Amino acid sequence: MSIRKLQKSVINLKEKNNVTILAHYYQNIEIQEIADYLGDSLGLSQIAHQKATTRYIIFAGVVFMAETASILNQDKHILVPERQACCPLADFLTPTIIKKFKQEYPSLPVVTYVNTTAAAKAESDVCCTSSNSINIVKKIKEEFEVTKILFGPDNNLAEYVAQNSGVEIVKIPGEGHCYVHSHLTLENIKGSQAAHPQAKVLVHPECIKEVREYADFVGSTAGMYNFVKENRDIYEEYIIGTEKGLLSRLSVDFPNNRFYLPSEKLVCMDMKKNELQNIKAILKHLDAEDYDKLKQFEIKVPADIAERALRPIKKMLEYSKKS
Ligand code: SF4
Structure with a gap:
């Protein structure tokens, strides 16, 4: 068919x-x-x-x-x-690992990226997305009156948040990464830019530091989409440093612009x-x-896990409303 x-x-x-x-x-x-x-x-x-x-x-x-x-x-x-x-990034952070870190750092709040299992969320104080992570971390720092937090599972997002929030971060578990975004190299970006010198470089915060620091814009998938939507009349071409599916969407929605994938590895097989x-x-x-x-x-x-996991999600939504 x-x-x-x-x-x-x-x-x-x-x-x-x-x-x-x-x-x-x-x-x-x-x-x-x-x-x-x-x-x-x-x-x-x-x-x-x-x-x-x-x-x-x-x-x-x-x-x-x-x-x-x-x-x-x-x-x-x-x-x-x-x-x-499944998401291999989410699988890096189990409830057991969170409990172990909580024992080691009993006064520090736990912030988890939404890319975690429900059981891991149930052990968290607040969740965050790639777009609201900086704001959420600043808010939790104020509420808990701390200068340091536990954050997982993505190491690159953790570094990005630490750099932009001024809050010290203990990465949990310490080796979490997205196999799609973390494989994007600066050489990939520069190679694509050599072929398309006018293109703006947009990347996801799950990318490595060198890539993030080189980019014109760092943002979530929805953030990248909105960047193109708002700037499509100003900039014609874009290098898209995230999963290939977004490039397909952008190409359909903005047919007068041009989009380039800097690496063929930007495909989430899951x-x-x-x-x-x-x-x-x-x-x-x-x-x-x-x-x-x-x-x-x-x-x-299960209802008991859902009830506990709902709290950090609701807290994130409340924090986002206040900002
Ligand atoms: S791209 Fe795939 S592996 Fe990476 S965070 Fe998203 S779902 Fe997980």
Whole structure:
């Protein structure tokens, strides 16, 4: 079956069965095209909470994102196309590691990036995203009256936050990194720039220090998208230092601009495990009211963990509102 026909049958089944599909910017473009909402991880979970009125939500991303959606939407069924689509960065930080660091530094607050499992969030004082991390760390420093915090799991984001907040950071676990962003080198960027000297360089804070310091703009996936949206009439070309899926989105939404990927390694193989066929399989089970088969796709965070994990997420949202 062609991609177009497959997309059409997914849309028909989705509408017939009243399902919302959420897709992360790093999904393949054919999945982005059939989604009701596109966004980054936290943005999508909030959409699931505030805008998606359907009982069933398909979350095309990685498992920790679906967990966050489940924490925020305990009354809804969050389904993932592929349970093996995990985030290796999130897997660096287990609840056991957090407890060990808390014992070592009992007075320091724990700030975790949203790219963590629900069980790790449950051990945290506050969560943060790549876009609000600096602000959140400054706020938690004031509230806890400390000069140092525990932060994990991404080492590069931790360094970026420490540099820009003036708060000392103890990295937990100390070796956490995203295999996609951390592989981007300064040579990759300079190589791309040699071919496209007018292009603005946009990179994600999960990139290494040399890359971040060289870039014209450092920001989250949504932040990079908005940078292009706001500057598209001023700058024509952009080097995009994040996962390839964002470049696909930008190329569709801003056809008069040009976008370049500085390295072919900017592909998250975990995000790409989701396929249209799996989304169709979920919808067919729903259509046949085969709820037993549907269970294999459902991500449900147990109520006790969800309750504890909700606190640091809510605190982050409250801090963000006040700023
Ligand atoms: S791009 Fe990196 S942080 Fe994002 S899901 Fe993939 S491995 Fe995790």
